[in-house]
Amino acid sequence: MLRRALPRALGAVPCPRRRCHRPCPPRDLAVPNAAWSDRMRRHYGHLLSTATREGWTRLPSFRRAREHRHQVPWLAGDSDSDGAGDTRLFPRAIEGDGDGFEFAMFLNVPKGRLRCLCQPGPFLEGHPGLAHGGAIATLVDTSLGTLALAVAGRVVTANLSIDYLAPVPLRSVLLLEASLQRRQGRKLFLGCDLRDPDGDTLHARATGEGHGDRGTLGTRGHAAHQGHR
Numbered sequence: 001m002l003r004r005a006l007p008r009a010l011g012a013v014p015c016p017r018r019r020c021h022r023p024c025p026p027r028d029l030a031v032p033n034a035a036w037s038d039r040m041r042r043h044y045g046h047l048l049s050t051a052t053r054e055g056w057t058r059l060p061s062f063r064r065a066r067e068h069r070h071q072v073p074w075l076a077g078d079s080d081s082d083g084a085g086d087t088r089l090f091p092r093a094i095e096g097d098g099d100g101f102e103f104a105m106f107l108n109v110p111k112g113r114l115r116c117l118c119q120p121g122p123f124l125e126g127h128p129g130l131a132h133g134g135a136i137a138t139l140v141d142t143s144l145g146t147l148a149l150a151v152a153g154r155v156v157t158a159n160l161s162i163d164y165l166a167p168v169p170l171r172s173v174l175l176l177e178a179s180l181q182r183r184q185g186r187k188l189f190l191g192c193d194l195r196d197p198d199g200d201t202l203h204a205r206a207t208g209e210g211h212g213d214r215g216t217l218g219t220r221g222h223a224a225h226q227g228h229r
């Protein structure tokens, strides 16, 4: 029993692969790894170095929602899913570094903005050599969803509309800039652009609508906890 309780107390989860109960501290996946290209590292370094000065916070990112519980509780959700086994956040489901979604997010709640630096990997292929439109939609939904959760908590995506404007080569580097456009009751309207951070190419432009639970929008989430509203 102690073997089960200790990892939980440490914020770790039983390792589903080894079927053991040794503490496995969750790994923050939003930091450079060997699969990040030089361009990805350069842009990450720039965003990180200017973040604090300009009021942005880098968000750690773990493979499972529950692993956010200690550092980013508003991303962990409500459910006590300790016993749920190997559930994974969809954009973090592919295990090999660089194979799937590599991304790091920076959040600015007072400004209602989020930046997501990303590098789509080879397992996200649609047409040969190009990222699948569904993979791009995942990046967009995750970014808009994270911003909505940060601002208001307990929000689901009700609607997502994406204009795909230019193909995205696999292993390219992209910067998604998202913003909260307006709130209307328990609805949030958000938008984002997905660009080549070094050039003029606008790869996609999207809008999303998030709906909060009846009576809960604005009472939970990072902004409510931090008194940013």
Ligand SMILES: CCCCCCCC(=O)SCCNC(=O)CCNC(=O)[C@H](O)C(C)(C)COP(=O)(O)OP(=O)(O)OC[C@H]1O[C@@H](n2cnc3c(N)ncnc32)[C@H](O)[C@@H]1OP(=O)(O)O
Residues within 6 Å of the ligand: 075, 089, 141, 142, 145, 146, 155, 156, 157, 158, 159, 209, 211
């Ligand atoms: C890392 C972590 C980030 C994760 C981010 C991931 C985010 C996600 O992907 S969430 C998963 C995908 N989304 C879902 O599963 C949502 C499923 N849908 C629902 O739960 C519901 O349909 C929901 C909440 C959107 C609306 O339900 P409900 O509030 O009961 O609808 P209803 O009462 O009929 O309508 C309320 C209002 O919303 C509007 N509305 C309803 N559905 C939609 C829609 N799909 N799009 C736009 N407007 C809508 C209605 O027209 C109505 O508007 P008004 O008040 O102006 O008359």
